[in-house]
Amino acid sequence: MEKSKYPLYFSFPAIIVFLVFFITPTVIGFYYSFTDWNINASSIKFNGLDNYKELFNEPRLKQAFTNTLIFAAAVTVLQNVAGLGLALILNEKLKLRNLLRMIFFMPYVIAPLVIGYIFRAIYHPEHGIVNKFFDTIGLDFMMQDWLNDPKFALFTIIITDIWRVAGFSMVVYLAGLQFIPKDLIESASIDGAHYWTRFKHVVFPLLAPAFTVNILLAMIGSMKVFEIVMVLTEGGPGYTTEVFYTYIRNTFSSGEMGYATAINMLLFALVTLVGVPVLMAMKKREVEM
Amino acid sequence: MRNMKAVYLMMVLVLAALTLAACGGNNGNNNNQAAATDAPKNTAAAEPTKEPVKDPVTLTFLIPNTDDVTPYTQIFKDFEAKTGNKVEVQALPGGDYDNMLKTRFSTGDFPDVFLMQPGTKQYVKLRADETLYEWSGEAGVWDNVIESITEFQKDANGKAFGVPFGKTGMMGVFYNKDVFASAGVEPPTNYANLIEIAKKLKDAGVTPFYEGVKDGWPTQVFYLTGWVSQVDQEVGDEGVQQLNVNGLKLSEIAALKDLFVKSKEVKDLGLFQKNTLSGTFDELQNELGEGKVAMAFMLDGILPQLEKKFGNDFVKEKIGFFPFPSTTDTGTAMITPPNQLMVPSKAKNLEAAKELVKFMISSESVNSFYKMHPGIPIFKGATSELYPSQITVQEYIDAGKSKVNVQNRLTASFLDLGKILQTFHISGDVDAAIKEMDTNYVKDGKSKLLEGFE
Numbered sequence A: 001m002e003k004s005k006y007p008l009y010f011s012f013p014a015i016i017v018f019l020v021f022f023i024t025p026t027v028i029g030f031y032y033s034f035t036d037w038n039i040n041a042s043s044i045k046f047n048g049l050d051n052y053k054e055l056f057n058e059p060r061l062k063q064a065f066t067n068t069l070i071f072a073a074a075v076t077v078l079q080n081v082a083g084l085g086l087a088l089i090l091n092e093k094l095k096l097r098n099l100l101r102m103i104f105f106m107p108y109v110i111a112p113l114v115i116g117y118i119f120r121a122i123y124h125p126e127h128g129i130v131n132k133f134f135d136t137i138g139l140d141f142m143m144q145d146w147l148n149d150p151k152f153a154l155f156t157i158i159i160t161d162i163w164r165v166a167g168f169s170m171v172v173y174l175a176g177l178q179f180i181p182k183d184l185i186e187s188a189s190i191d192g193a194h195y196w197t198r199f200k201h202v203v204f205p206l207l208a209p210a211f212t213v214n215i216l217l218a219m220i221g222s223m224k225v226f227e228i229v230m231v232l233t234e235g236g237p238g239y240t241t242e243v244f245y246t247y248i249r250n251t252f253s254s255g256e257m258g259y260a261t262a263i264n265m266l267l268f269a270l271v272t273l274v275g276v277p278v279l280m281a282m283k284k285r286e287v288e289m
Numbered sequence B: 001m002r003n004m005k006a007v008y009l010m011m012v013l014v015l016a017a018l019t020l021a022a023c024g025g026n027n028g029n030n031n032n033q034a035a036a037t038d039a040p041k042n043t044a045a046a047e048p049t050k051e052p053v054k055d056p057v058t059l060t061f062l063i064p065n066t067d068d069v070t071p072y073t074q075i076f077k078d079f080e081a082k083t084g085n086k087v088e089v090q091a092l093p094g095g096d097y098d099n100m101l102k103t104r105f106s107t108g109d110f111p112d113v114f115l116m117q118p119g120t121k122q123y124v125k126l127r128a129d130e131t132l133y134e135w136s137g138e139a140g141v142w143d144n145v146i147e148s149i150t151e152f153q154k155d156a157n158g159k160a161f162g163v164p165f166g167k168t169g170m171m172g173v174f175y176n177k178d179v180f181a182s183a184g185v186e187p188p189t190n191y192a193n194l195i196e197i198a199k200k201l202k203d204a205g206v207t208p209f210y211e212g213v214k215d216g217w218p219t220q221v222f223y224l225t226g227w228v229s230q231v232d233q234e235v236g237d238e239g240v241q242q243l244n245v246n247g248l249k250l251s252e253i254a255a256l257k258d259l260f261v262k263s264k265e266v267k268d269l270g271l272f273q274k275n276t277l278s279g280t281f282d283e284l285q286n287e288l289g290e291g292k293v294a295m296a297f298m299l300d301g302i303l304p305q306l307e308k309k310f311g312n313d314f315v316k317e318k319i320g321f322f323p324f325p326s327t328t329d330t331g332t333a334m335i336t337p338p339n340q341l342m343v344p345s346k347a348k349n350l351e352a353a354k355e356l357v358k359f360m361i362s363s364e365s366v367n368s369f370y371k372m373h374p375g376i377p378i379f380k381g382a383t384s385e386l387y388p389s390q391i392t393v394q395e396y397i398d399a400g401k402s403k404v405n406v407q408n409r410l411t412a413s414f415l416d417l418g419k420i421l422q423t424f425h426i427s428g429d430v431d432a433a434i435k436e437m438d439t440n441y442v443k444d445g446k447s448k449l450l451e452g453f454e
Helices: A008-032 A050-056 A059-090 A097-109 A112-122 A129-136 A153-178 A182-190 A195-206 A208-223 A227-232 A244-253 A257-288 B002-038 B041-046 B070-083 B094-106 B121-125 B147-153 B177-183 B191-203 B217-244 B254-268 B281-289 B302-310 B312-318 B350-360 B363-372 B388-398 B417-427 B430-447
Strands: B058-064 B086-092 B113-116 B163-165 B167-176 B207-209 B293-299 B319-322 B333-336 B339-342 B402-404
Touching: A008 A257, A050 A257, A059 A097, A059 A153, A059 A208, A059 A244, A097 A153, A112 A153, A112 A227, A153 A208, A153 A227, A182 A195, A208 A257, A227 A244, A244 A257, A244 B094, B058 B070, B058 B094, B058 B350, B070 B086, B070 B350, B070 B363, B086 B094, B113 B350, B147 B163, B167 B177, B167 B217, B167 B281, B167 B388, B177 B191, B177 B293, B177 B312, B177 B319, B191 B207, B191 B254, B191 B293, B217 B254, B217 B281, B217 B293, B217 B333, B217 B417, B254 B417, B254 B430, B281 B293, B281 B302, B293 B302, B302 B312, B312 B319, B312 B388, B319 B388, B333 B388, B350 B363, B388 B402, B417 B430
Parallel strands: B058 B086, B058 B113, B207 B293, B333 B402
Antiparallel strands: B113 B339, B163 B339, B167 B293, B167 B319, B167 B333
16 A cells, blocks of 8 residues: 655745754854853954853863763663653552552643742751651651752752652653553463563563653753752752753853853753764664564 | 726725825814814813823832832832832842843843842943933932932943932841840950850850851851951952952952951851751841841841841840951941942833832932831931941941942952852862852953953
8 A cells, every 4th residue: 555645845834943943043052152242242253162162161060060960860860760660560450550640740740940849848957848757757867958968969959850750751661561562471471481581571672662762851851950950959059059051041141141152052062972872872772672 | 907907996096085084184183273272261271281191001120039128119109199100019039139130131121120239330230331221410310319329329431320229238247135135245346256255155055146058148248248347458448449450369368368267267166057058048037036046247138127027126126236346346337338220221111110210219208218118318308217236337437437348349249159158168168269259250350341351
């Protein structure tokens, strides 16, 4: 049967929207990153690589870079571990399965800003329920100033974000699990394979497309983290939880537009450099399956 | 073709008809005007021409949320009653006020009127020549402002882009008189004496000082108020002028380094509250008001906040003030000029915004402001009841022992000082803190394209 073909011009509206709202601002931004654009100046001049030279000498950016990578690595791994775990549990025949699926997915629907405000109250050193809980069960040595102590602040933000996004990974893994033919799992069971063996040799390989989507989205999303950090700590105390976007935001608001755009370009390059190889490797794994 | 000819013919006819109709209409008006002119004068007097009714507008007024909105709200109510124009108050986070304002300016999201910190440095920050309405020659604005404040408001070219509003402010040490009395201590005679007093208070079971590290900005007060008592003695006005053109480095000022050392000493001696890193301005007020904390390095914005929480009598009777003491004496009182009202030249309702500013500085509004927000007035003939803590500052001013905040004397800012001090509070590294302060100061001067910073 011959496949139906559609005329090329059907794609023109989408291409135009993409060009106008995505490609053009990116190209313009790329140009501005090589200028001295500053709200205190009346004109904009091309200044070559000056912005890039300056940003590589900026200690705050190094800290933001390190924090972003730690955040991205931790969230990507733990979000997927939590999401996969939840998906495997909620793929079983449980009485409250649908309700539980909804409960675990719900945090993803709530705006990160709202979650930030809620968790600020939860982590409050004196009145927050986390410390109250530890106090009640007699583990008062566990009571900490979760958001204001530099030892814990980044870790606390990571945990909060994992709670927020694990439900999304769960949904993608659940969708992947639905596509695994039941007869393959049943055959493995008849052959005597127990749960772990079935997971390792049947389920895990066939979930490859879900892993690709989840890992890539988690990685890109977490490298662009902003709202949750902004609400919980504003990058503080000091600069201990500063990430790329909180640094960019501060630079933009101080009026150094060209310099801030250069940092944005650096983040764009970083996401591309990390994202493309990961995508290729994951896709290759899918093909090899 | 014949059809097109018919269309053109119709179009010409319609246009001609419209032209004729317009002429006819005009004739009618002329007739009316003639009739009006011919009408006897006493008729006109009996039916005075009504002023065109203006559509009421809603003006947006921006203010940092660290300022008390109450007195402004009352003024805006009176303004609405008089003009019909409403004022919507938008209180933005105090710590981010400047950045949020600049962002709104750069995106063209102008408020109609906004409250800004004092000083001409704000003109540079906001590129006043291009963005703000100039008030220098405006009638009915400067007549009641005292001369020294009028002068402070003008830049090197004699232009004023802001209208001063409010009172002379102060920074220093606010203390709970009851707590001092219980511990048997008096305001200090010099800095060493202050530390002795703090130790006595600690021994009496009270937290000597509260530090709001989480909020960032309260930590700055120690250094700014310490500047006038210590750093100004070393560098003088000449040094500040040198700083203004990047001719002197902050890291070269020994007295500034000494301030960081002193702050570290206070922390190391355990004279701050336990959870300094989670300390906030709000909790500071509660602890000071409840007598759990004896003192706080703070600005006078705390007075209306304390009044709201603990009442007017409490602020009058229980809250005392003294400047940051110097090594040898009680120190110099740090004063701040009043805030200023600014109007963007591209404000949506420019004329109504100007009207609002003039209304705000009228005698009635000013006195209404001082009634709710007592302070040292900057308007001639204005009356204000002063809190005892403000009387203390007035006495220092009268004795010639006061100095304007260094931040108001400099064009570049101590950028991110709150964050630097948070880091310093964690690490305790004096040299690193001063180096970062210096780097950020130069960076800000460079970003503002100031002379000497290029």
